[in-house]
Amino acid sequence: MEEALVEELDDEEQLVRRHRKEKKELQAKIQGMKNAVPKNDKKRRKQLTEDVAKLEREMEQKHREELEQLKLTLKESKIDSVAVNISDLVLENQPPRISKAQKRREKKAALEKEREERIAEAEIENLSGARHVESEKLAQILAARELEIKQIPSDGHCMYGALEDQLREQNCALTVAALRKQTAEYMQSHSEDFLPFLTNPNTGNMYTPEEFGKYCDDIVNTAAWGGQLELRALSHILQTPIEILQADAPPIVVGEEYPKNPLILVYMRHAYGLGEHYNSVTRLVNSATENCS
Template identity: 80%
Template sequence: EMPRTRSLHWWKVSPSSWCWFSPARVPGNPVLMESDLTEELDEEEQLVRRHHKEKKELQAEIQGMKNAVPKNDKKRRKQLTEDVAKLEKEMDQKHKEELEQLRLTCKENKIDSVAISKAQKRQEKKAALEKEGEERIAEAEIENLSGARHVESEKLAQILAAKELEIKQIPSDGHCMYRAIANQLKEQDCALTVAALRRQTAEYMQSHVEDFLPFLTNPNSGNMYTPEFGKYCDDIVNTATWGGQLELRALSHILQTPIEIIQADSPAIIVGEEYSKKPLILVYMRHAYGLGGHYNSVAWLVNTATENRS
């Protein structure tokens, strides 16, 4: 789903998605039985799935390592960066060797025929493209440890540490802004679900059209969003449409609470300054994910949590 055009595009959070493609079958092959081909493809699919699972487990382990190291301990953070890069490189090499060994075994067991040779070439070409893509992703992740995402994370850690806060991770699923708000409300003993926040946001915007319509434009004509405003509000309720400045403004009025958005390279933004309640605090990260920005919540550091909750 393509993002809808708004006046402030950098507040958009794009959900991540992955597409999995099954290897192509070879119809009408007179030499290689269909069941044999299926068995080979299944073996490779099982290996790819195991590799995917191992990568997820490694990322969980890495996250645990990161959580165990204070963000202001530069020496240990530097060592952590090196350790993470080494772990990821070793796993990528292990997966590469296992995949190559499986394909070599399958290749040696195939019957040498023209039909199979053509199918094999197609499969090897696809495997080469997949391998190249995986290597690029792995390289990008390693570079990111010292790249824009890493720099942004370090800056945010310093800003939050000065406020005796730390980042509380929120899933990147299109609901991150609402999930971050819900998390902040939970800390204030106010339980509202993401669905409830989305519904109330849409209802408030529909009943205050004049406050929001001037800030919405049609992506094709550049004119005001008037005919599509009803669908815009319906999407807030019924889809994982990203939340941004307009939705935060609506939520601040609904909750009658200021909302502070902390950023790495810009001053904090406060929406709903007219309210006197303790602000809800969100962190906006521009480089958290390759497809767009992301909202996280915050938590008080352990030694100040009790004091600030009272």
């Protein structure tokens, strides 16, 4: 009984720890979203408030469902344990008991199956949803330029990861970590170009030097999302224009003053449950094949 209690506490503690980490990552993302929207843009500020509320609701619901599932699983495990103990009292030569490791594997498999079913259901619902519509529009925009999306992991580093991928095509080996470091250093050395666009979400006032320093530290040391300010800094660092393609608005180009072919990113507003995401692009396979023939 003591071992079962310890195992139960370990499972719940791990879930709570993961939930705490996901909430922290969400707050970092939300902060990045807020920083990217100018204070005087009331329309985008209103949309931002709605988007933030939606993200928080979705995460709260997800965490609640996972906690309920864990409690249900633990309850079923207790029932199974009691049943086994009773059978020990009345039966002889019963089959070998399932080991704790096997139970953990079965529980993990059941949770993974449930997760996959939820994903499948979400994909079916999404066929007529915003994500599908956005993907269709982007596919048409990219196809007209003989391009297609190249998926980048949604880990908080997606903007830097997309640029790393684009630079690799130009035989430039800058990593995500290097891009983050150079971005923070450039922004700190050109603070007058960036401070006017950063406001404290609680007071609405422009960042103090201390707050700006913390913002730059987060760029280097956390998975804080990158936005327009960071893209502007990177265009100067690389002395290269960066073009951002999107479904419902014209392309945005930062660093137009540089006479080079732009690095191309795809901005997706509805890519994942947590919202915005950046991907890279690559040449369409068919068109690349035709050009080689």
